[in-house]
Amino acid sequence: MTQIVLEHINVTVRDAQATAEELCTLFDWKVRWHGDAMDGLGETYHVGSDDTYLALYAPKKGAGSSDDDSYTTEQGLNHIGVVVPDIDVMEFKVKAAGYKPGPQWDYEPGRRFYFHNQDGIEIEVVSYT
Helix, strand or coil: CCCCCCCCCECCCCCHHHHHHHHHHHHEEEEEEEEECCCEEEEEEEEEEECCEEEEEEEEECCCCCCCCCCCCCCCCCEEEEEEHHHHHHHHHHCCCCCCCCEEEEEECCCCCCCCCCCCCCEEEEEEC
């Protein structure tokens, strides 16, 4: 049986390039692809690994906004969870990037903390080691 895996999540951000650069720096990810969005009204960056990624979509300035359209509504999700090998190293990197991590919580199955990035998106950092 072939395993079903999560390939990507698409989120709307203010500046796709800046968010891509920040996430690549924090999590040692790479830009897999970037270019115009399908609708021609914005720009998209795909950042992550060879297997999974975040699609960061930013509408062009003046493209309009609607609460009914998730592609023009920022923060249209609860949080993004990222598994890391060393949570203490990641907490240091998050602080060095100018963010204030929440308290670390240690409960099954692992240790974790949360922070909000420049777009106000909550990111959960978790380690199972």
